Amino acid sequence: MGQIASEALIERLAAWGVDTVFGLPGDGINGIMEALRRHQDKVRFVLVHHEEAAAFMATGYAKATGKLGVCLATSGPGGIHLLNGLYDAKLDHMPVLAITGMQETSVLGTGYQQEVGLDKLYADLTEYNQMIYNPAQLPGVVDTAIRTAYARRGVAHLTFPNDVQVADAGADPWQHVAPAVPPQTSPVMLPAPGRPREEDLQRIAALLNDGEKIAILAGAGARHAREELLAVAETLAAPIVKTLSGKAVVPDDSPYTTGGIGLLGTRPSEELMEEIDTLFLVGTNFPYTKHLPPAGQVRVAQIEADPTRAGGRVATEVPVVGDAKEGLAGLLPLLKQRTDTKFLEKCQKQMSKWRDRMADMENAKRDPIAPQYLVSVLDELAANDAILTCDSGTIATWAARHWGIRGGREFFLSGNLATMAPGLPYAVGMQHAFPGRQVIAYVGDGGFAMLMAEFLTAIQHQLPVKVIINNNNSLGQILWEQMVLGYPEHGVRYPQPFVNFAAFAETNGGLGIKVERPKEVRGAIQKALNHRGPALVDVNVNPDEPPLPGKIEYQQARKFAEAFLKGQPRKATIATTLFRDKIDQLKS
Numbered sequence: 001m002g003q004i005a006s007e008a009l010i011e012r013l014a015a016w017g018v019d020t021v022f023g024l025p026g027d028g029i030n031g032i033m034e035a036l037r038r039h040q041d042k043v044r045f046v047l048v049h050h051e052e053a054a055a056f057m058a059t060g061y062a063k064a065t066g067k068l069g070v071c072l073a074t075s076g077p078g079g080i081h082l083l084n085g086l087y088d089a090k091l092d093h094m095p096v097l098a099i100t101g102m103q104e105t106s107v108l109g110t111g112y113q114q115e116v117g118l119d120k121l122y123a124d125l126t127e128y129n130q131m132i133y134n135p136a137q138l139p140g141v142v143d144t145a146i147r148t149a150y151a152r153r154g155v156a157h158l159t160f161p162n163d164v165q166v167a168d169a170g171a172d173p174w175q176h177v178a179p180a181v182p183p184q185t186s187p188v189m190l191p192a193p194g195r196p197r198e199e200d201l202q203r204i205a206a207l208l209n210d211g212e213k214i215a216i217l218a219g220a221g222a223r224h225a226r227e228e229l230l231a232v233a234e235t236l237a238a239p240i241v242k243t244l245s246g247k248a249v250v251p252d253d254s255p256y257t258t259g260g261i262g263l264l265g266t267r268p269s270e271e272l273m274e275e276i277d278t279l280f281l282v283g284t285n286f287p288y289t290k291h292l293p294p295a296g297q298v299r300v301a302q303i304e305a306d307p308t309r310a311g312g313r314v315a316t317e318v319p320v321v322g323d324a325k326e327g328l329a330g331l332l333p334l335l336k337q338r339t340d341t342k343f344l345e346k347c348q349k350q351m352s353k354w355r356d357r358m359a360d361m362e363n364a365k366r367d368p369i370a371p372q373y374l375v376s377v378l379d380e381l382a383a384n385d386a387i388l389t390c391d392s393g394t395i396a397t398w399a400a401r402h403w404g405i406r407g408g409r410e411f412f413l414s415g416n417l418a419t420m421a422p423g424l425p426y427a428v429g430m431q432h433a434f435p436g437r438q439v440i441a442y443v444g445d446g447g448f449a450m451l452m453a454e455f456l457t458a459i460q461h462q463l464p465v466k467v468i469i470n471n472n473n474s475l476g477q478i479l480w481e482q483m484v485l486g487y488p489e490h491g492v493r494y495p496q497p498f499v500n501f502a503a504f505a506e507t508n509g510g511l512g513i514k515v516e517r518p519k520e521v522r523g524a525i526q527k528a529l530n531h532r533g534p535a536l537v538d539v540n541v542n543p544d545e546p547p548l549p550g551k552i553e554y555q556q557a558r559k560f561a562e563a564f565l566k567g568q569p570r571k572a573t574i575a576t577t578l579f580r581d582k583i584d585q586l587k588s
């Protein structure tokens, strides 16, 4: 049996260290599937239920391992389904290779069945985007695609017409005119030198050494620089504020952090931004600049890996291009040890008050179950190196505030695309990468329902993924957003009764536990975490629990009150939550 061209693709993937491809077959990729079958000892194919999930799995795999994530979908609809997951990779700067099928070259342009110009469709998405017209392009363009995904930290796309997929490997059907063929290269990607120039480090040091009240804002780009970040914070006596994607950069119980920022952040982080004279951005492209001090109020220095993003969010006096870890290590000996620690101590005091306030909300006696209590139990019982994945929604607020990073714990969500539904597929992808680690998807009922079939993927691949559902029977986040605009909620609650996701898990061979009362929470979570296979705990939580900002502005509270006055449903139950105090304050 002679080799087919698709085998050159799979062999190149293996040479680059790819061991897993997430995808779903179709008549547009039968040749590629055959190549995967022939090389299953080198590259495993993970059969999923929805291509969007395959793209999230590849993205999650890349987020957790730093390695290339790969997904595969058929021509037309399969390629269309990949899009949302791939945009998550693009927006969070993850190296992902998407492979799609395409109609045979002989019918392209004839409006053939399922003919969708995926290369054109992906134009806005990709860093590298290429149709394979000729087997002679292989394996060279595969190398270029992978190298580009790594180098530009984004999505590369190769689309293969059916006839090219099954052509003889090495077939070279046309006369050559060009003086070169695409070369096969060494499957090695060397990251650019990460240490900033010495003169740039001197300039940052000068700026920071001049500061009185300094804060560090750290993002996902500093995830590998924990030790250096803490050492710099100690030297500068500066609190570290964390973006949501950067939650795992330093432990939440560190005396040097005031936790998150933005709507989901902490009050101390919000308040210190009003007080500082110097801001040091490390590995972050934090987009919500409304939560940062206004231009002119502070001096800003930055270490950022991507030159196109350095200095791009706020007026930055010293933007420096380089790797966070190497940059901070280089900076450390240039910094003066600050002896005045008053500002840091003030932040620490406020943080201690904030932690008490959060602990109050984790009250086990609140019934219906408080979402904060649910996460606090998960936080207490999960392993010290657990990975938590999360969806966009109120869950992100609860996780940001009540899931504690300690030890080797990690936290992942769709940072910049902020899409619903990646939590479960991320967990599946990450569990493939780390079979022995506790991987937990903490998701909303809305997001889970979108891609819930991937729980079947976990069962079928015997992945011990744990799913904890914050089931408020609504699109909770939007409900509160509508009210913050001053509008009574509309079209955001699912009709009663609450869906029973546990029954779905249980019927299909997973462990499924439905929880309705606070006293059942702890036992259920413990049982799920101890379970050797996939487990799901579906918890009915209080649907009227608002994810309040750390610091409520007068305007926000006023809009809430307006929504109440305009006929917000379920006023009474909403008002019996902690928000009641604020409404009372407004009335008086």
Ligand SMILES: Cc1ncc(C[n+]2csc(CCOP(=O)(O)OP(=O)(O)O)c2C)c(N)n1
Pocket: 391, 392, 393, 394, 395, 418, 419, 420, 443, 444, 445, 446, 447, 448, 470, 472, 474, 475, 476, 477, 478
């Ligand atoms: C694909 C997608 N659709 C819609 C939205 C807008 N959106 C953001 S959060 C949210 C509600 C999510 O509901 P659920 O998963 O149940 O979480 P909850 O907010 O209730 O905790 C919606 C609709 C989005 N971010 N992504």
Ligand SMILES: [Mg+2]
Pocket: 393, 444, 445, 446, 470, 471, 472, 473, 474, 475, 476
């Ligand atoms: Mg919900």
